[in-house]
Amino acid sequence: MQEKKLTRQKISFLENPATWDDSRAVVMGIPLDSTSSYRAGSRFAPEEIRTVFEVLEDYSLQLKANLAESYVYDLGDMLIKGDGVWQNLNRAEKLIASIVNQNKIPVLIGGDHSITYAPVSALLSSGYEDLVVLQFDAHLDLRPSYLEEKYSHASVIYRLLERGVKEIYQMGIRSATAQELDLARAKTNYYPHRVFAPLKKILADIEQKPVYITLDIDVVDPGFAPGTGTPEPGGMSSASLYRVFNYIKNLNIVGFDLVEVNPAYDHSQVTSILAAKIIREALIILGSKC
Numbered sequence: 001m002q003e004k005k006l007t008r009q010k011i012s013f014l015e016n017p018a019t020w021d022d023s024r025a026v027v028m029g030i031p032l033d034s035t036s037s038y039r040a041g042s043r044f045a046p047e048e049i050r051t052v053f054e055v056l057e058d059y060s061l062q063l064k065a066n067l068a069e070s071y072v073y074d075l076g077d078m079l080i081k082g083d084g085v086w087q088n089l090n091r092a093e094k095l096i097a098s099i100v101n102q103n104k105i106p107v108l109i110g111g112d113h114s115i116t117y118a119p120v121s122a123l124l125s126s127g128y129e130d131l132v133v134l135q136f137d138a139h140l141d142l143r144p145s146y147l148e149e150k151y152s153h154a155s156v157i158y159r160l161l162e163r164g165v166k167e168i169y170q171m172g173i174r175s176a177t178a179q180e181l182d183l184a185r186a187k188t189n190y191y192p193h194r195v196f197a198p199l200k201k202i203l204a205d206i207e208q209k210p211v212y213i214t215l216d217i218d219v220v221d222p223g224f225a226p227g228t229g230t231p232e233p234g235g236m237s238s239a240s241l242y243r244v245f246n247y248i249k250n251l252n253i254v255g256f257d258l259v260e261v262n263p264a265y266d267h268s269q270v271t272s273i274l275a276a277k278i279i280r281e282a283l284i285i286l287g288s289k290c
């Protein structure tokens, strides 16, 4: 398979992996963290999240379903080359397009938040012009560029607007510049500090549309998730984040990512274990055949 040449299989955390042909959800790591502006290290997240997976049960009490009964394939981690952020994003986009074009749902593990451009662009090019982006994040990520990098983690939502995403919901936001706020007011739906109230309100509006979910782990308070690139105090608890899946499980989710987990700054693997639990919930939801 073409994809194999561009990815590196590390450890697989799936007890009963589906074959590529049978799979409904395909998980892939994108260990790209070269735009991390404060502290780098999220490139180690895909491997660490796979490693800590063994602490979890396959069964989700919340979803009342078993990961082993989902159709999930682990593609391994994309090879990151030294030729630049854009070049790596471009290769990621092609890989993800090949997943999407075979009617499979990409589940991506970052890397920093810059990686989200690749799947969203791939989905837009693959017939999902009306894609809705649902972002859970402490930051708006709406800077035109950051530290002279257009494809920075701090600019990813700006790039998505530029790429043509028309409907973006930004939840849990608690940090922004004045310019970012102006842009959010004009171009996105943003909800400072809140998650559940806006989520309940918008579910009916977006249930008929394809939805991409991008989850920056820094939406969670650093007390619960210290291992992240740009920690921002005052966030939600890990229990609250876990409950989000009960609200989104019936949406038409066509792609999902979890970004900004940074094992280098984690303690007792708490952030990675939370991340693994989030990935498990996503894979259970997205890997079940409809």
Ligand SMILES: [Mn+2]
Binding pocket: 113, 137, 138, 139, 141, 153, 216
């Ligand atoms: Mn972010």
